[in-house]
Amino acid sequence: AIEAVRTAPRPRIVRGDLVDELPALASEAPGDATLVVFHTAVLTYLPLARREEFAALVRELPGHWISNEHHTVLPWLDAPAPDDEHLLTLALDERAVAFTAPHGQSLHWFAPPAAPAA
Ligand SMILES: C[S@@+](CC[C@H](N)C(=O)[O-])C[C@H]1O[C@@H](n2cnc3c(N)ncnc32)[C@H](O)[C@@H]1O
Numbered sequence: 001a002i003e004a005v006r007t008a009p010r011p012r013i014v015r016g017d018l019v020d021e022l023p024a025l026a027s028e029a030p031g032d033a034t035l036v037v038f039h040t041a042v043l044t045y046l047p048l049a050r051r052e053e054f055a056a057l058v059r060e061l062p063g064h065w066i067s068n069e070h071h072t073v074l075p076w077l078d079a080p081a082p083d084d085e086h087l088l089t090l091a092l093d094e095r096a097v098a099f100t101a102p103h104g105q106s107l108h109w110f111a112p113p114a115a116p117a118a
Pocket of ligand 1: 016017019039040
């Protein structure tokens, strides 16, 4: 993992609240790129109203939304509850697709992953 990071471009880190920062950051994406908003184990720290605000923002963006959160964090998703309460639910554009362990230890697809629509 360390070798992979050494050769990867240095990520840009922006300080701030994710709901406040997202619109301006997303608008910086090049027009010919596919914007992907990804978060894991983050929205659980926001109150529900703020999570809903975030969801409304992401829905308005082009591209795709990949969330990896506990199933109670985005309660409007049509997602099964895992047997193991520690597992997170991976969702693509609000469609639950897999259970994951919180630090990437496991990934259990509900069905073979399909390619996202362009
Ligand atoms: C459990 S950590 C997960 C970090 C990383 N995604 C991971 O899986 O290793 C939660 C992170 O969410 C960040 N966070 C919580 N509330 C936030 C907010 N309103 N805006 C931006 N980041 C927030 C915290 O600073 C922390 O880095």
